[in-house]
Amino acid sequence: MSIKKKSKLNINSRGGMGGKRSKPDRPSHSGKSDTAVTMIKVVIGLGLIALVISFWSTIGAVFGLGLILLILGITVAIAVFKREAVLEFARKTTFIYWYRWIGAIVLIASIWGLLGIMGSGGAVGNAIINSDTGPGGFVRVTGLFVLALVLMVPAAGWAVTKWLFGGISRPFRVDKNRPGAETAYPAGTPGNRPTLRQAIAPDRQNIERKPAPETAIPASVMVEAEEKPPVEKAAAAKSDKDAREPRDLKQVSQDVWKKYGETATLLTADGWRLPPVEILDYTPEIEYGEADNQERARMIEEALGSYGVEAAVVQINAGPTVTQFGVEPGWDRKVKEIKEKDKDGNPVTKQVETGRTRVKVDRISSLSNDLALALAAPSIRIEAPIPGKSLVGIEVPNTMLGSVSMRSVIETTAFQKLKAKAPLAIALGKGAGGEAVIGDLAKMPHLLIAGATGSGKTVCLNALICCLLMNNTPSDVRFIMVDPKRVELTPYNSMPHLAAPVIVDVDKAIGALKWLAGEMDRRYKTMAEVTARNIDAYNKKPGIEKMPYLVLVIDELADLMMAGFDDVEHLLCRLAQMARAVGIHLVVATQRPSVDVITGLIKANFPTRISFAVTSQVDSRTILDSIGAEKLLGRGDMLYMPTDAAKPKRLQGCYVSDQETERMVYFWNGQHPDANSPMLKVEELASTQANAGGGAAKQRDSLFETAMQLAEESGNISASFLQRKLHIGYPRAARLADEVKEALGQDTDDGGAEVPADDNTLLR
């Protein structure tokens, strides 16, 4: 009984692949046979030693000191075979890393040859060097050594080979000058050198390691990654040091200011100096293992094949967080069996293909969980198809999650080009192929960000704000920041760019929205006076005071919606619809992407959206109108949906540390301390709200004037009448009707009893 139980436990304890097997305890009656086996082994061993001693002169002549190598090699091979089950071993190594074994044999041969040169390699050693102990033999040994290196460790071998022979080929090489993860290998293109692994595994020859830029994302926002600028080791070491021991930030800002602040090139026309890019940390990027990706590509093909789906991985795009495998669907073949007789008259069955159809994309998408299991990945996302390509994208999380520094995106030429023509250029992050993804807030023109708590919304807002602060002075851009959590945006409180101190009170935030709506109307009037159609045209007019862009940043929309649903929704929609032309842009974030916060109206007016990791498919649909965000990994992993893209694009958002933010704030604060005069005081916001209708209790609806006009024209007023004319929901119409009647001195009871024509209108 006890033996049975034990063996059962052992089977379970193997667990996953590679689990160590513990040997079951042998029953005591096997003790005798054990001793016999040991005895036999000892006898055989002694026999072998006696054999070696008696034939020592012959063995020495044939093998020389190489005998030690031979014994060592055989011992290692036996040890490896005995440790693992032979089948598993064969599956794991023979088929995949068989060339490593050949490499090991070649290495032994090269050492043996070296012994031959030294006169102690025996006949075998002499044969390897062809009995030439001079330069000829040395060349043979070196050649064998390089071959062994290339076979055993292809990447290092390739590097050594390049180092040895690089000088000869350098003048003829085409220098693509791109970072590792971004070069494509279209077959036959000069300068696109297949790796050794590709040479060894011909079925992978067509794999592209690096993507062409995706065509579905507009050129303005989606660009191919630029080469990382040469990173001085000192800068990297400095940023490492910064990360380890945060220095006195004031001191840092003063140092930066001393070093770069006086540079004339950074001086703007209005007397401000823009921060140098060195104010941001440079984080060295993680290198991704190509061998791992090739292995995962093979596993994807195998897993799909085991479910009867013919497909081949033809592209691998290694990104900071996920690696995208571009899978080309194969064929579903219909075969017919034909029975024939061969020339000897024996019956044979032949299979003839009668037709074929492409494998359906849905068949691959439906296998996402099975693929995740095969790859031992927490979750995988399938993009079917990749926009602009006839491939299905399988996104597998990397084993090591990388982070994208804002500096690495800002320093790309694409961003620099966009910045030159768009003042509100923002760095968003890097895509699945490591390409920089940037955008122009003025074209977005408003941005809605959603994601569960801890998914990276605040970091994204900080990156966006810092990016604008890098390129714009307070006369170019002013911010209104609403931070109901009181801790996320308050570090910016003393910035000269703020139109009002950071607003933490929701009532004041509603006041700020109203002020912004008023400011929008005022700007339209001012522009109309000089016949300018938009802010760019207005700012180009001679002899006028420049209008700064106004960016409203709200860190938590849900809190505002709770404080005043109707007002906030109405004001946000009004601003989103009309404010773009006058240079007012909204960036709104929420951690509750539910329909009561992101209403249909708000969604319709915020075409550019970003979703970080959310908890459910429903939330993903609410923010993006499609599923997928529930499979994101958090920590800045996002889906970005630009205005004119059909599908969201996955990217890793830029990371901006608290130290960088504070350095930026110190930098700006250090200039013109007297110029810190916000356009709007927080106290004014409170009074804006209170005075809007003669006190909070008597606050009037923004459609009040229109309703009054309608009442005067029609001579009668009722909720359903207002509902029809103003296209508003019943509750608001009833409230409005009451307000109008009150203003006209009528009794307010009669209209309120009306029943809405359609119950659905209540939801509006």
Ligand SMILES: Nc1ncnc2c1ncn2[C@@H]1O[C@H](COP(=O)(O)OP(=O)(O)OP(=O)(O)O)[C@@H](O)[C@H]1O
């Ligand atoms: N782009 C990024 N790269 C690397 N790490 C990130 C990134 N974005 C966020 N993180 C990590 O995730 C943590 C949480 O991010 P963040 O505070 O922005 O989340 P949040 O969505 O604002 O959460 P909450 O709603 O609770 O404030 C950060 O402290 C940081 O460590």
